[in-house]
Amino acid sequence: MNCYRYLEKRGLSNDNAIRFVRRGKRFGRIPFPRHKLSTWTFLFGATFLICFLVFSNLNKIPFHESPLILQQAHPDLWESETGRPPPPPPPPPPRSKRGRQHFPCEIGFAKSVDYLVEPSDLTNFTQFSLKYIDRDQKSSSNNVFDLRFGGHQTLEERQQSFYAKNQTLHCGFVKGPPGYASIGFEINEKDKAYMNTCKIVVSSCIFGNSDFLRRPTSKQISGYSKDNVCFVMFVDEQTLSKLSMEGNVPDDGGKIGLWRLVVIRNLPYKDMRRTGKVPKLLSHRLFPSARYSIWLDSKMRLHIDPMLILERFLWRTKSEYAISNHYDRHCVWEEVLQNKRLNKYNHTAIDEQFNFYQSDGLTKFDPSDPNKLLPSYVPEGSFIVRAHTPMSNLFSCLWFNEVDRFTSRDQLSFAYTYLKLKRMNPDKPFNFNMFKDCERRTLAKLFRHRITVLPS
Ligand SMILES: *[C@@H]1O[C@H](CO)[C@@H](O)[C@H](O)[C@H]1NC(C)=O
Ligand SMILES: *[C@@H]1O[C@H](CO)[C@@H](O)[C@H](O)[C@H]1NC(C)=O
Ligand SMILES: *[C@@H]1O[C@H](CO)[C@@H](O)[C@H](O)[C@H]1NC(C)=O
Numbered sequence: 001m002n003c004y005r006y007l008e009k010r011g012l013s014n015d016n017a018i019r020f021v022r023r024g025k026r027f028g029r030i031p032f033p034r035h036k037l038s039t040w041t042f043l044f045g046a047t048f049l050i051c052f053l054v055f056s057n058l059n060k061i062p063f064h065e066s067p068l069i070l071q072q073a074h075p076d077l078w079e080s081e082t083g084r085p086p087p088p089p090p091p092p093p094p095r096s097k098r099g100r101q102h103f104p105c106e107i108g109f110a111k112s113v114d115y116l117v118e119p120s121d122l123t124n125f126t127q128f129s130l131k132y133i134d135r136d137q138k139s140s141s142n143n144v145f146d147l148r149f150g151g152h153q154t155l156e157e158r159q160q161s162f163y164a165k166n167q168t169l170h171c172g173f174v175k176g177p178p179g180y181a182s183i184g185f186e187i188n189e190k191d192k193a194y195m196n197t198c199k200i201v202v203s204s205c206i207f208g209n210s211d212f213l214r215r216p217t218s219k220q221i222s223g224y225s226k227d228n229v230c231f232v233m234f235v236d237e238q239t240l241s242k243l244s245m246e247g248n249v250p251d252d253g254g255k256i257g258l259w260r261l262v263v264i265r266n267l268p269y270k271d272m273r274r275t276g277k278v279p280k281l282l283s284h285r286l287f288p289s290a291r292y293s294i295w296l297d298s299k300m301r302l303h304i305d306p307m308l309i310l311e312r313f314l315w316r317t318k319s320e321y322a323i324s325n326h327y328d329r330h331c332v333w334e335e336v337l338q339n340k341r342l343n344k345y346n347h348t349a350i351d352e353q354f355n356f357y358q359s360d361g362l363t364k365f366d367p368s369d370p371n372k373l374l375p376s377y378v379p380e381g382s383f384i385v386r387a388h389t390p391m392s393n394l395f396s397c398l399w400f401n402e403v404d405r406f407t408s409r410d411q412l413s414f415a416y417t418y419l420k421l422k423r424m425n426p427d428k429p430f431n432f433n434m435f436k437d438c439e440r441r442t443l444a445k446l447f448r449h450r451i452t453v454l455p456s
Contacts, residue, residue: 102327105438113222113307118315122291125320125389126428130397131168132285135175147176149183149268149278150404158401164394164425171397172282172404184268185278191254191262195286198230201293202306203286205234205279207264208272209242210298211450215257217303226258229306230287233259233298234279236267274408281400281410283386284393297382300444309443313385319433320392322385325376326411327437331365332357335378335411345407353406357416361423365415373422375434377415383440391430395421 110116136151146152151174153161161169175183187195206213216231233256235243240263243249243256250261269275279286283293292310296302313322329335336354340347365377386392398421402413422430 102441103438104441105436107312107439107442109304109308110311113224113305116307116311116315118310119318122320122387122389124318125387125431126164126391128164128390129166130171130390130393132171132397133168133174135177137177145176145180147180147183148404149174149185150401153401153405158405161401162398162420162424164391164421164428164430169394169397170401171285172278172400173285182266184266185275186265187262194260195230195232195262196289198232198287198290199292200229200306200310201232201283201287201290202229202296202302203232203234203279203283203293204259204296204298204300205264205276206239206298207234207236207267207275209239209450210272212298212447213243213248213256213259214298214301214445214447215259217301217445218258220303220305221258222305222307225306230290231258231260232262234262234264236264236275269408271408274403277400277403277408277410280381280384281396281403284388284396287388290388293384293386293388295384295386296444299447299449300382301447302444304443309385313433313435314387317431317433319431320387320389321395321430322433322435324380324383324435324437324440325374326378326380329378330367330376332362332377332412332415333364339409339412345409349407350409350412353412356406357413360416360420362416362419373419374415374432378411379414379434380437380440381410381414383443385433391428395430 133151136145136148150172151170153170157170161167173183173185202216213233240261243261248256250256254260254262264275267275268278280295283290283295287293292314294306294309313319326335329338332354336350339345339350366372386396395418399410399413399417402417403410406413418432
């Protein structure tokens with residue numbers, strides 16, 4: 001099944017909310033005769049009979065065979081937003097029908113963190129050394145320097161940066177020439193000192209007050225992880241004051257529960273989503289001593305021990321980067337249409353990015369291709385598990401640079417970046433683990449965002 005046939009078959013709208021609408025429309029098309037009383041009486045009777053049958057049999061219908069009930073139980077749509085512990089998840093169906101219902105699935109985690117053996121070193125992965133451009137020296141014609149957090153990378157520099165070799169590349173945090181003010185994303189010295197000590201990190205962010213604070217499920221987190229893993233939640237000042245107003249005030253150590261709140265001042269982008277990509281994609285820059293990091297979106301509550309996650313998604317599979325695929329979409333063509341349909345971003349900017357990618361070799365996802373490099377070209381990037389190895393760090397920088405240059409929709413640039421990196425380094429292994437979305441749902445509990453961030 002190629003990309004387009006896939007589109008036609010599924011329609012362009014795979015969101016549950018949209019499905020409700022379409023379902024409604026379908027019923028709406030039944031031609032109701034307006035005048036015949038007998039027909040009305042018949043319909044009324046039939047409806048009554050159906051209702052009676054349905055309700056009297058409801059408790060006999062196996063849960064997983066009733067599509068309507070399943071949609072109401074959809075975790076994304078119906079989770080509480082109060083921050084109170086949510087009710088226990090519905091039992092996963094024995095055989096879930098592909099792409100429709102989205103449930104967590106079984107993951108064989110290690111029994112306990114006590115017997116985990118971290119691989120002795122990370123040097124079995126592709127080795128080279130990366131340095132990062134610290135300062136942009138280029139100035140514009142009229143001597144007004146346009147400060148950019150991502151720097152001013154030329155297309156030629158961009159092209160060269162894809163080679164997995166010793167190099168110095170753009171990877172955010174680019175300062176202006178001496179004498180210029182900060183580029184943004186400022187962190188106070190105390191927090192920086194703490195972040196420099198972190199060896200294993202779980203991090204997330206809330207900018208622009210877009211989410212509630214979801215604390216990791218404490219009883220699922222081992223004593224070992226509580227002592228050895230940094231849990232860092234990046235927030236802006238606006239979010240911090242909103243959280244404080246709601247009674248979530250950090251203690252003297254800057255912590256709320258397991259999260260240590262790190263306040264970011266002087267946000268580098270007007271677009272909060274784009275700002276959010278800094279901690280999401282650049283954890284190796286924010287935590288320079290870290291060997292491993294786990295990113296989760298703030299709409300999720302972590303409820304598996306981070307060490308068990310590292311073991312399951314990296315160590316066991318000898319991977320250096322793990323991310324889940326999208327629950328419904330696998331093709332970038334489809335993702336582009338979906339982004340436009342939901343007005344996620346300026347359409348012209350999406351087209352510019354997409355045309356550029358097509359002219360540079362992006363192809364449609366072909367599920368039947370036995371040599372396909374990824375199980376899907378569309379990620380569900382709300383959960384990322386990384387070893388901070390050279391390939392993993394390079395991929396993260398390259399992906400961030402795309403988000404900086406083009407739209408902030410990172411699902412659009414993911415496959416292009418990955419495929420180009422592979423294409424330009426055929427002899428350099430990158431041990432990538434794209435796991436199933438249902439597994440992501442086991443790692444963390446999903447909630448809806450607090451507010452809808454307007455498209456920019
Ligand atoms: C290191 O990687 C090579 C190939 O990439 C593999 O054959 C070997 O088993 C690995 N060694 C360890 C200790 O994982
Ligand atoms: C790459 O950098 C490493 C460490 O800085 C160095 O040991 C190695 O010789 C360099 N390799 C090349 C090909 O320059
Ligand atoms: C949309 O993007 C295009 C191209 O990047 C730009 O020229 C245009 O000003 C943008 N429109 C809006 C409303 O931001």
